[in-house]
Amino acid sequence: MFKAGIIGATGYTGAELVRILHRHPQVELTALTTQSYAGKPFWEVYPHLYNYVDLICEERDLEKLIGSCEVIFVSLPHGHALALAGEITGRGKILIDLGADFRFRSPDVYEKWYGVTHTARELAAQAVYGLPEIHREKIRPARLVANPGCYPTSVILGLAPLLKNGLVEPESIVIDSKSGVSGAGRGLSLNTHYCEVNENIKAYGVASHRHTPEIEQELSLLAGVEVTVSFTPHLTPMTRGILSTIYGKLTRPASQEEVLALYREFYAGEPFVRLLPAGMLPATKMVSGSNHCDLGVVVDRRTGRIVVVSAIDNLIKGASGQAVQNMNIILGLPETAGLEGPGVYP
Amino acid sequence: MFKAGIIGATGYTGAELVRILHRHPQVELTALTTQSYAGKPFWEVYPHLYNYVDLICEERDLEKLIGSCEVIFVSLPHGHALALAGEITGRGKILIDLGADFRFRSPDVYEKWYGVTHTARELAAQAVYGLPEIHREKIRPARLVANPGCYPTSVILGLAPLLKNGLVEPESIVIDSKSGVSGAGRGLSLNTHYCEVNENIKAYGVASHRHTPEIEQELSLLAGVEVTVSFTPHLTPMTRGILSTIYGKLTRPASQEEVLALYREFYAGEPFVRLLPAGMLPATKMVSGSNHCDLGVVVDRRTGRIVVVSAIDNLIKGASGQAVQNMNIILGLPETAGLEGPGVYP
Amino acid sequence: MFKAGIIGATGYTGAELVRILHRHPQVELTALTTQSYAGKPFWEVYPHLYNYVDLICEERDLEKLIGSCEVIFVSLPHGHALALAGEITGRGKILIDLGADFRFRSPDVYEKWYGVTHTARELAAQAVYGLPEIHREKIRPARLVANPGCYPTSVILGLAPLLKNGLVEPESIVIDSKSGVSGAGRGLSLNTHYCEVNENIKAYGVASHRHTPEIEQELSLLAGVEVTVSFTPHLTPMTRGILSTIYGKLTRPASQEEVLALYREFYAGEPFVRLLPAGMLPATKMVSGSNHCDLGVVVDRRTGRIVVVSAIDNLIKGASGQAVQNMNIILGLPETAGLEGPGVYP
Amino acid sequence: MFKAGIIGATGYTGAELVRILHRHPQVELTALTTQSYAGKPFWEVYPHLYNYVDLICEERDLEKLIGSCEVIFVSLPHGHALALAGEITGRGKILIDLGADFRFRSPDVYEKWYGVTHTARELAAQAVYGLPEIHREKIRPARLVANPGCYPTSVILGLAPLLKNGLVEPESIVIDSKSGVSGAGRGLSLNTHYCEVNENIKAYGVASHRHTPEIEQELSLLAGVEVTVSFTPHLTPMTRGILSTIYGKLTRPASQEEVLALYREFYAGEPFVRLLPAGMLPATKMVSGSNHCDLGVVVDRRTGRIVVVSAIDNLIKGASGQAVQNMNIILGLPETAGLEGPGVYP
Secondary structure: OEEEEEEOOOOHHHHHHHHHHHOOOOEEEEEEEOOOOOOOEHHHHOHHHOOOOOOEEEOOOHHHHHHHOOEEEEOOOOOOOHHHHHHHHHOOOEEEEOOOOOOOOOHHHHHHHHOOOOOOHHHHOOOEEOOHHHHHHHHOOOOEEEOOOHHHHHHHHHHHHHHHOOOEOHHHOEEEEEEOHHHHOOOOOHHHEHHHHOOOOEEOOOOOOOHHHHHHHHHHHHHOOOOOOEEEEEEOOOOOOEEEEEEEEEOOOOOHHHHHHHHHHHOOOOOOEEEOOOOOOOEHHHOOOOOOEEEEEEEEOOOOEEEEEEEEOOOHHHHHHHHHHHHHHHHOOOOOOOOOOOOOOO | OEEEEEEOOOOHHHHHHHHHHHOOOOEEEEEEEOOOOOOOEHHHHOHHHOOOOOOEEEOOOHHHHHHHOOEEEEOOOOOOOHHHHHHHHHOOOEEEEOOOOOOOOOHHHHHHHHOOOOOOHHHHOOOEEOOHHHHHHHHOOOOEEEOOOHHHHHHHHHHHHHHHOOOEOOOOOEEEEEEOHHHHOOOOOHHHEHHHHOOOOEEOOOOOOOHHHHHHHHHHHHHOOOOOOEEEEEEOOOOOOEEEEEEEEEOOOOOHHHHHHHHHHHOOOOOOEEEOOOOOOOEHHHOOOOOOEEEEEEEEOOOOEEEEEEEEOOOHHHHHHHHHHHHHHHHOOOOOOOOOOOOOOO | OEEEEEEOOOOHHHHHHHHHHHOOOOEEEEEEEOOOOOOOEHHHHOHHHOOOOOOEEEOOOHHHHHHHOOEEEEOOOOOOOHHHHHHHHHOOOEEEEOOOOOOOOOHHHHHHHHOOOOOOHHHHHHOEEOOHHHHHHHHOOOOEEEOOOHHHHHHHHHHHHHHHOOOEOHHHOEEEEEEOHHHHOOOOOHHHEHHHHOOOOEEOOOOOOOHHHHHHHHHHHHHOOOOOOEEEEEEOOOOOOEEEEEEEEEOOOOOHHHHHHHHHHHOOOOOOEEEOOOOOOOEHHHOOOOOOEEEEEEEEOOOOEEEEEEEEOOOHHHHHHHHHHHHHHHHOOOOOOOOOOOOOOO | OEEEEEEOOOOHHHHHHHHHHHOOOOEEEEEEEOOOOOOOEHHHHOHHHOOOOOOEEEOOOHHHHHHHOOEEEEOOOOOOOHHHHHHHHHOOOEEEEOOOOOOOOOHHHHHHHHOOOOOOHHHHOOOEEOOHHHHHHHHOOOOEEEOOOHHHHHHHHHHHHHHHOOOEOOOOOEEEEEEOHHHHOOOOOHHHEHHHHOOOOEEOOOOOOOHHHHHHHHHHHHHOOOOOOEEEEEEOOOOOOEEEEEEEEEOOOOOHHHHHHHHHHHOOOOOOEEEOOOOOOOEHHHOOOOOOEEEEEEEEOOOOEEEEEEEEOOOHHHHHHHHHHHHHHHHOOOOOOOOOOOOOOO
């Protein structure tokens, strides 16, 4: 059994990590640290885990954590992993950061969009962007994994086959994403107050959301040219799920069948990407509770555009499930360990 | 008091017509016809109106209706108004059709997208597209008004100032709309079954939704050139509201302030279009229960695109409220009669 | 035009007061005070009122408020009205308090359940419990009205005819209430965080909720004997509405028709209580957005119990609508002024 | 590997059976029959199972089913299992019926409440009421298990320790249950139409719901005397979950600690009943996606009543999970096989 700890365990992504690792056959969760609930049993903070998880929330003791764990997950607001990463990786432990601190090849881009000084620039170069379907071979030997953002996961997986094959014009991409509220975390704000969200949809971060440069970095790598996108996230009245509707101009006429075949080939053998047959489109509820990314593709001859619809559970494939997937790859475990199965429906 | 009747009163748009007309100071609702509930008091079908509306649902008797009403609203599935329109308008009565039968200048376009033969082509030429903010002067003398679709209302109002001023490239427009479930009506289907919709978002009618040609017709008129759009509607877990997020390439650099000024001028004096100040964006709940269309605009210099966000209550400004607004214009009443006030929040 | 002001205007009940008073034909809203948003236009805090309400949120200046208003609504957490009441009523102005400070005939009961010292005991005697259907004649001359709690409103109206007629055993009453989240206000807490409430129902305050003694006070008055009840509120995933299901043992066999007749007589002429015909039961959505209390009654011969179902919109009949109803009575205005009409459905 | 088949697989309880059995380590699902979707892959009907379940929906061929399966689950509307049961059990196969046909010791009670003639009276005597925590030893050798209704499961588990110990007065019990919509199944009706349910709570079946005699049968058995209850179910705006709030008069004063200890002892060793510590109460979301029944108890000295709150996932412990639990018991498998783990939160 490998041993794992979580720094920042009491947010929603932390709680999902706990749930997933608890059922993981080859990993034992040994420590949960938190700022707010130290001393409390974790099940008091998350009663659905009553009778399952006996761990007590602890104050952070990095030394102890490094001493006792092979893998440390960090689930903190951006900026906080910068100071932890050197110590953890320097001692030979695996760090999987669910925040944004190490997602950017260029620390300058990070500083510009996040308004924070990148104090661990030398580590940024070692960090691997943890999207297994794209970077699996780089993840395998990594010690520092930057787990992708939820929106970027849905978008990059949706566009990769097209960009890799030069089928979509790089400047034509428009991404319209709809997210459940859990993506905003368990922290209180008027934006996530029940009465403000229920029966309500709104756009936010228009032309300014921080996932934009993350999306562009990865799409540019796939395309081999600079890709600039319009990305608009929306807050919607549901707890879980992201649906990204992605529009791009085809560089040449292509049939629905041709494009589907291309996706099928690109994702052949992938356990968590499900390409839906022609005529079916993803819906968030169909992936809820699972580590899947469901994809549907429609070629629109009338406009010369392709429309890709991508659905994930933002807390699983968009966060904690993907983090465990990355851990499995690095530890040489079956990639699906702890992540098997469809979600619960309805 | 003018007298009005509704054909197809027991759907959601019919019920909203009843509610709005009931509080209208200068119109008396005298007849409600329905296929399914004839003989029942209307309040049994819609108990929120108990003690307010005493009308009994009747089987349709067109002759009687024409004899007793100045205005007849038709709220039936597409195809059904074709046979009624000639009789009603021929007898000098005002017909406001909430369906699609008379929305198209070209009956051919209608036939192609709706798969129905247009059996009242001569009337199509007389029909006016009832979007008051765009066609008010044509509506005034009309006898046959084609009330716009819900999605088109949100989209056309969102784009009109840009297209009228040549500020957006006609081939660049992408429209991503999110609708509440009431837009699908009260008819039963698995798509509107609670457990299938709740906690779920999905796209539908991708590259094929029937509101596409309606949007294109009106945008083309505004632009003076052919406009082709990508339009994707989504079903979302809420009852009321449409949020349309609209993307277009600017034809020339323009500042946020300049564009806002242009919108402000275009909609000056309009009672139901609210242009939000810079920094604010629409949300469906802010217009729910009202006849408003709220608009927000963001210029994205990085991509050269403009993003317009438009919010309506699909059953009011997107259907029954707009129908009453059209009626008010034709009858020479204050345009806001029966439609005053903000909605209820939260 | 009478002039009114609101102390504590930016909570949900405050916002509903603003909306209702804005459309009131004989009252002008002149001042809104708030702790948190002073200096901001009210529509920035509640954008659904954009273009309707131009008032700026002010810091509280009681002197100025008393000088300029005939009616002052206080919508603050309990304990805060105690210090304001003397000054306002002493200067001959009408105070309608939406909090609990003056709801109890016995300040001792208030102190025991609320854990606060009652510092205005002499005023407690003058205060009238503002449930018009029960205390209308006492409200008429009052200067200090204690607006009832939301749960008590639904419960007392549901039980009054039975207790007044000695038809239910005083010790047998069980009240199970289900509330929308807006009853908890706009203040942030984990309990009202979207993801914690959505798809979730829970009981709270079991055997200890502060509305219990308020309910018992009024039921005892109606019954003429001491009434003790079991009352359990529940938090449910909706924004508005309270449904109270009330159980009691009949003191003698009675038929459904007999009981309905008794209710019909008790509430004859009441504009806001709707007794549903046999076979129909209330639902919260049927009263949402209105000042109604809908009642349904089922006699269960098998168990000798009667089951009363009562539905209100917690923010309207359960708070701000009832407050305006009380104001109308005191000012000698039509009791329904500003409160007319059914709500919006669906 | 044991082999299992499902008759009526395409309802929600059928789909949950498929999901649970698919991950069951010792049971193979070999046949799914359905009236409506014969010939279609099951994943087309339930796309969340895409890539997991390859079975094709079949028309019912009872002979073939009996020939190939050791266990047959029947998930059909009441009345339909009556004709199937003799054939299945006569051939030595295990029948687990998720409907009501065999839940009653007295076929007369069944006939009275369900309005159907009981055509398999001789089998009724052999059937075991499949609530393992109460009837485990009788279930073990059974061939015909009547899987309990969803409401009765939550109620009986909530009251069993009290009745078994004579702590609650048999005539004093009031049960107020709140259910998610999935309990009504996937069949279409206005009652489960999204817009009618969302933001709405209503009572139904007041004093007449068919789960009443089922509850009374089991409570009477536990108490050793006739128990008559008032039971009111409510439809609430969520997909999954039942919360039952249960009220009863204590037969003698008892402390909270004493009662909790009694529950703890009664359910000692039960894998699926979680008694919450004092101060915590169940919430439906805490059991959603799991086979748990969470219980909380509050003694109210003021009224002499006890309030029990019970939460289950209606489709799992309230239907398909419990059915698999019964199967495990009969087959001699670990009772938790296929049912392990907490649900997903939030």
